[in-house]
Amino acid sequence: MNIRIPFKIDISKNSFFAVTAFLLFGLIPLTSQKLEAVFVAIFILLLIVQNFFNVNEEKKEVKFYTINTLLFFVLLFTFFDGFDYLAYKKLEQLVSLLIFPIIFYLLSSQKRNEVNKLFKIWQYTFLGSSILLVFVVYYLVFNYSNPRYPNFDSNLFKAALSDSSFFSRDPAYISMFINVAILICLDFLNKASKKIKKVYLFLIIIFLLIPIFLFSSKIAILGIVTCSIIYIIISFKKERLPIIISLCLLFFTTIILLPSKLNRFTDLFNNNILKRNVEYNSTFVHKETIKCSYNIFKSNFLFGVGLENTNTSVNNCVRKTFIYNEGVIYNPHNQYLGFALHSGILALLIFIYVIYNGLRLSYKNNKFLFLTVVYFCVFFLTENVLERQSGLVLFCFLFNTIPLIKSE
Numbered sequence: 001m002n003i004r005i006p007f008k009i010d011i012s013k014n015s016f017f018a019v020t021a022f023l024l025f026g027l028i029p030l031t032s033q034k035l036e037a038v039f040v041a042i043f044i045l046l047l048i049v050q051n052f053f054n055v056n057e058e059k060k061e062v063k064f065y066t067i068n069t070l071l072f073f074v075l076l077f078t079f080f081d082g083f084d085y086l087a088y089k090k091l092e093q094l095v096s097l098l099i100f101p102i103i104f105y106l107l108s109s110q111k112r113n114e115v116n117k118l119f120k121i122w123q124y125t126f127l128g129s130s131i132l133l134v135f136v137v138y139y140l141v142f143n144y145s146n147p148r149y150p151n152f153d154s155n156l157f158k159a160a161l162s163d164s165s166f167f168s169r170d171p172a173y174i175s176m177f178i179n180v181a182i183l184i185c186l187d188f189l190n191k192a193s194k195k196i197k198k199v200y201l202f203l204i205i206i207f208l209l210i211p212i213f214l215f216s217s218k219i220a221i222l223g224i225v226t227c228s229i230i231y232i233i234i235s236f237k238k239e240r241l242p243i244i245i246s247l248c249l250l251f252f253t254t255i256i257l258l259p260s261k262l263n264r265f266t267d268l269f270n271n272n273i274l275k276r277n278v279e280y281n282s283t284f285v286h287k288e289t290i291k292c293s294y295n296i297f298k299s300n301f302l303f304g305v306g307l308e309n310t311n312t313s314v315n316n317c318v319r320k321t322f323i324y325n326e327g328v329i330y331n332p333h334n335q336y337l338g339f340a341l342h343s344g345i346l347a348l349l350i351f352i353y354v355i356y357n358g359l360r361l362s363y364k365n366n367k368f369l370f371l372t373v374v375y376f377c378v379f380f381l382t383e384n385v386l387e388r389q390s391g392l393v394l395f396c397f398l399f400n401t402i403p404l405i406k407s408e
Helices: 013-025 033-051 063-077 085-094 096-107 112-142 154-162 171-191 195-215 218-235 240-257 265-269 282-299 310-318 335-365 367-379 389-400
Strands: 002-005 009-012
Touching: 013 033, 013 112, 033 096, 033 389, 063 085, 063 096, 063 335, 063 389, 085 389, 096 389, 112 154, 112 171, 112 195, 154 171, 154 195, 171 195, 171 218, 171 367, 171 389, 195 218, 218 240, 218 367, 282 310, 282 335, 310 335, 335 367, 367 389
Parallel strands: none
Antiparallel strands: 002 009
16 A cells, blocks of 8 residues: 555655655744744654564664764854853754754664655655745735835845744845755756646746845855756756857856846945945945954964854954944854854864765755755855755755765
């Protein structure tokens, strides 16, 4: 007897809990930040229950998951000012770095073809959720009004999401969900044999790209462009150079032709904006946080400043020049520097090695997962992805599936 999924994937009845878990995790884009934690807890619980039904006892992956847990354990030795409430909350937030490797290690005893099917279920569900998310974004924007944002521009789009009582997400992380959905489409496009399917997937990609440019999140756009170029390189042989040139021309043409109110890329080439210390200039603040983080790391090269002191140290440095928005505490805005400040050079080296290990293995196993890791590597340059629930759980889920998923 088999459980029948609507898109023709047969799963053994013994995998009921795992199917439910992967379906549930595919709905993450449609949840709020508060609900994410609930979904993750249920996901983990279902996979623990599923482990009791895994009678296959295939060889489990040990080395990969042991290395991944180091990302959590390296943070335990950095409490220079004692283990207080703030340190506890930080560790509680980062505990997914430990739990996900353990859970996926247990799942690794499942048959590989079964896990591949589970992952495909997640892909379809996540893609569908992301498409619905785009409709929700448009609904929120067109029904949003605030005297502070009279113009139809990227600021209006961001405020409409940030002020939403349910979603209330940073647009960069909404863009992250949508970009992962685009990478899923590219994966399906690479495997599609019928032209009509390729046309549908291409139209979905265009549909998903529109809000990415409307949000004008620079790092999200750079991330998906980087992944698209790499996708072309690894998927095409003869035609890849003209396709890459065409893609780059399309990208630069879009950036040039976009109205200034929807185009924040020009800020990177405007010295006045880079140095303009005013209240509403996120480009200046990002530059200052990364510069401060780097300088603090240079002074605390070996051991960092401690998990509990990182944001305070960075914020105190930034506040020497940026005096606005006093209620905001600024973090390093760079995940690499984040780990370096938490625990010094050792944490940074472990983080880089974990990422390298994931890139190496995913390139062999599954090109979609390889592209998602590349995307996160780019995203890490300006965001503390692993210190926000939205970024942390998605990264942990995708990264820890790498040893279990084989390309068809």
